Structures are given as C-alpha cells and as structure tokens.
Amino acid sequence: MFRPFPPPKDKHIQWLERVEASKQSIWKEAEIFNFVQLSKYDLNIFDPQMLLSAVFFWNRETRAFKFPCGFVCPTLLDIAAITGLKPLGDRYLPDILEEEIPMTETSIVWDKKTYSAFVSAHHGEEGTLVTDSEHIAFLLYWLSSCVFYTPSLQVPKYYYTLA
Template sequence: VPIPGMEEASLKIFQSQVLLPFSLSNGSMHSFLGPFSNPSKKKTHNDLLPEDDSTLPFVYSPTIDLSLFSDTAKMFRAFPLPKDKHIQWLERIEASKQSIWKEAGIFYFVQLSKFDLNVFDPQMLLSVVFFWNRETRAFEFPCGFVCPTLLDIAAITGLKLLGDCYLPDILEEEILMNETLIVWDKKTYSAFVNAHHGEEGTPVTDSKHIAFLLYWLSACVFCTPSLQVPKYYYALA
C-alpha cells in the first residue's frame, strides 16, 4: 500500500490502518495493512510472564529501525538455493531411498528442501518478526499471544508428534565415520554436493545416502551459519 500525500485526513486513516512501513529499492515508502500497534504505547505489565525489556518485540521500541528492510538479499543466506545440482542429487537419492525415508517419517520433510525460501515475500516476513518475543517464543499482537503449535509443525513438515527420543551421546554408530567415503575437506555446501553427487545410473550406497542426509541436515534443517557441513551431524544422519 503506498503512503498517501500529506493531507491530514488521509494520514490519519493511513496511520490507523497500516501494519508496518517499509521502503522499496527506488526509495518510495509503502506499508502492509494493519492495524499497526502504537509503538509509543508502553507494554502492559504481566505478572504471569515477567519479561526483560531486551527481549520485548521490536514493535514496543520507541523507534523502529527500518534499515532492516533495506537489503533482504541475504535474508535466507543459511538456506541454500535449490540449484539444479541440489535437486538432481535429492531426486537421485530419493528414487533409491524413499522407502527408508517414509519408514523414518522424514519423506515429506525432505520434500521441503525442493522449495526456494527466497521466493516468499521477505518484507512481510520481516514485518512479522517485529512482533516476535524471544523470551516467550510467541508473537505478541493486540489480540494476545500467537505462536506455532506442534500440530502446525506436523502439518508443515510431516513429522510425527510422538516418537523415540534422539540422544546422540548414547547412540552407537552403525557405520563408523572412517568407514565411509565422505570427503571431509569439501565442507562448503556447493563443494560437498559436487564431491558426493555421484554419477547418474550408479547405485546409491549407504555411504552416499549418509552423505546426502548429512548435507540435508546441515543446509536445510539446521541451516548452519558457517554454510558448511560439520561432522557433528554424522551420528544423526
């Protein structure tokens, strides 16, 4: 929604109905529909959930830093683009191992890595972050707390709500790390994919399957900030 001119009547309507302003690359100001909670209004004290001021949502800050909206190119930096090599490798492993994925309950979760998060509206996602409370792990809207539930996670990822606990400290590796053909000096996402992609038509061994799951956990599930594939996900893979 473009910001109107300086007419007082138009501005009053605009200020009561917008959610959050943002600027486009050409410098023009727009906003999302709201209403937008008044940032100068102090948050109501809550004895049930005492909060540290440093964890309050940005919307309660006296000033809102719109510089967060200036560059969204690196917003999903830790989530790789589903490039051709990534998709080809995924589909090759899937054709051979999908029965194992379905038995483990991760088949539909793996399918999410075929989508590009960067195609979604980064401005809208950033505007939602302004209402996120890091301490309560919930969005604080005028209507109250809103947060994702386990049912939401199950619907999105396809993961089961109940299952066995994963305890890496007591898990015995069925295949020792030094028995695999994983190339550990190729740690960056692109280098790891190129090193373990394999040739079309060749069988998918357990070692190649583990390598793919290791990459998938690092790049698509935990989104490692280093943009590399670490060894500590090996036991889980």
C-alpha cells in the same frame, strides 16, 4: 538482518532424486520420506512487507510475537499443519545410539565443507549405484542445509550419528 533459507539448486535436486530412487524405502521406513520431499521446493516465497510487519511484533526475550491479545508463537502442531508432517514417532537419543557405520569406514571428504563443494565431492556418477557413504553424505548435507540450517553454510561432522 535475515538470511534466507538457501533455495534448492539444480545440483541439490539432481542429487536428491538420485539418492531417492535408491533409498526411498529406507526413508519411508525411517519416516523421513515426506520431510525430505519438502527440500525439493523453494520455501523463500514470502511477502517482504508482511515479513517486516511481523518483525515489528517479535519479542527477542520471549522469542514470540507480542500482539495486543498476548504472546503468540508457533507450536509443533502449527508446523505439522503447515508442512503436513506428523510430530509423532520415536524419540531420538544420540548418546544411546552407536554408529552403524563408523565415520572412518566412509569415504566422506571433510575438507569440502561448503554446501556446493560437499555436493560436488559426494554426488555419485549417473548410472552407478548409490553407496552407503554417498547416502550418509547426502543425509549429512540435507540435515545441515534443510533441517538445522547451520549458520556457517557448511556441513559439520556432528550430524554424522543422526545421518
């Protein structure tokens, strides 16, 4: 019925910390640093009985909870309060942006799409510098597994411009 959010694995945490050490100033400038930090924590901690109780009130047509007092759904401000992130910033318009680094100029291996295979293929060696390709690969993985949570559990190409 429900597939849980994938918990952070050792490889994920190691890669995040490696890239963070090199690129955190870029993340802070882009205002995603705190958001990336959330992916360090296992967010699967929940009470199964509470979850089943909540499902009882879920209305699939309105995509909201139907309580005796009326319909209720989480808002961006609710998410901001839970995560501590600000829902403010520049609007992202993917059609206007051009790729700063064309996909053909990166060393991203697209045949390794599952999360674990993608991490293994793109995680740089300890003691080496984090390249732009590795940084982009990390952001692609992070967007796929932690932000948008792709149903296929794979890293798709269509987040490349966003990364």
